[in-house]
Amino acid sequence: MIELSHIERIFHVGDQQVHALRAVDLSIARGEYTSIMGPSGSGKSTLLNIVGLLDRPDSGTYQLDGADVTSLSEEQHAHTRRDKIGFVFQSFHLVSRLTAAENVELPMMLAGIEPAARKPRVQQALQAMGLENRAHHKPEQLSGGQRQRVAIARATIMQPAVLLADEPTGNLDRASGLDVIAVLESLVEKGMAVVVVTHDPFIGERARRQIRMEDGRVVSDRTTTPPLREPLFGN
């Protein structure tokens, strides 16, 4: 589904060039559970941004669902993001003045979906996250774990093919972090491709496919045979 070939990304910091990605080749299949690990500055977030069409590579090609998306316009990128890609961030990025339900509704609102069609989907998504009685709470009234689950509900409301999570547990304590991982793994079970960027080996090693990056290169890429671990909380 995702085919990256010879992706290069160079940042200019002052008069210095930083090679964030060097000739990265990567393909991710539909429904795959992938983790990307590596030290800071190894290019894992940059890779995730390019996969998520938030950033453009300086060279190389990117095929998504068999179509070359490297040369699409800004607007086409936005629409592709909206329809095919979900994002989960370390700092949740919930809109603080909107309620949990309104945050989840946001992508559908941007897509121009009928209000009548939006409500049941929001309700269903919140229910799946166990947040049905938090629907009208503002983000500041929610715990960190709850916030990230709202963010996941928002990221998956458009039923994207792939969910990109950048340090999804980075701002959470252990228990809520495991909670969030359990939610992500349940999405994998339903057939969604999930890519998790993390520092945390405990989380990274739960993924079936584990990619290690260093200095802008993929240094190891191994796929373990399932089941690697017991599912968390037995779900």
Place this chain on the structure above:
Amino acid sequence: MRIADILRFSVNTVRGNRARTVLMLFAMAIGVAAVVVLTALGEGARRYVTSEFSALGSHLLIVLPGRSETAGVGPSMFVAQTPRDLTIDDALALRRIAYVQRIAPLNVGSAAVSYLQRSREVPVIGTTSEWLEIRKWVMDQGQFLPPEDPTTALAVCVLGGKVRNELFGAQPALGEWVRIGDRRFRVVGVLGGQGRSIGMDVDDMVMIPVASAQALLNSSSLFRIFVETRSREELSLAQESIVKTLAARHQGEQDVTVIAQDAVLATFDKIFNALTYTVAGIASISLAVAGILIMNVMLVAVSQRTAEIGLLKALGAPQQQILRLFLSEAMLLSIFGATFGLALGALGVWGIGLVYPALPVQPPLWAVTAAVGVAVGAGLLFGVLPARRAARMDAVQALSRR
């Protein structure tokens, strides 16, 4: 994105930031209110003057001796050299013109008016009975000058209210004899208080028949002849006839000036309109300032909401959509501000109306429309730059903030 959703989102944002919103609404509102109130004042002054002149009657011509190239109120009107006098016979000749309804010759002077021991120096106006109808004055007591032949010097007079009070106090004045200059006149009426009327204090004058005034002031020349035409449409025809008639009477020489009350009115109209435009212009500067404030606040909003903009981009909002969201926010603020300003302006106008009941304050429609238009336009114009900055923001950098 649906328009209803854009609006809802903007309203939500605007409500979420109370202090900022209130400040901006105030800035816009003060601008709009300033335009409304100031133009209302200018317009009120114009209407006041217009109505003062209209009180003269809308189909009035004033004949003055001497040839003057310009028509207007100025010193030249009073010192114009008169080659030939304007006489009562001239006035009577004008009455025979078909378009003329009424005439009132006017003679003005000053004389001592006394009753018993009390004496006052007051303006003395010589005229005829039709003056009352031409100027639409009202009597307080008794009658105006009797409708006699204007050449008859009757010994009757009409007093202004103030003159009556000063000479007679609480005593009845009607039927009494007063001395004006070296002649005796019988008081037949007292004028009602019409206040000031185009430079004449009606309360502080004495009116006598025009022929008596000529004798008293020892002058056969008239100061003015007021001519009322039958209708407004006949004004210019009447003007022509008057000039012709008098020229024929003055050996073919055009030595009088006929001004229409309209001409004076039009001049005042122009002056006050210019005044209104000027204050509107000055007031609209505050609208521009409000617009710049909106830009400033929106720029701050964009940098404060960087992370949100990044998020919207990640969720699939193209640049155009983000541009629309921020523009609609700026528009919403300026529309609310303008509405608030209109209310504030209406309040101000009402307040002025309370303090100066005589002034017909009302903002002209063009000013209200322009104020709202400029306010909304400024919101749009000054909203574009911040909105574009938001739309063009780099998503990755925007998301990494906070």
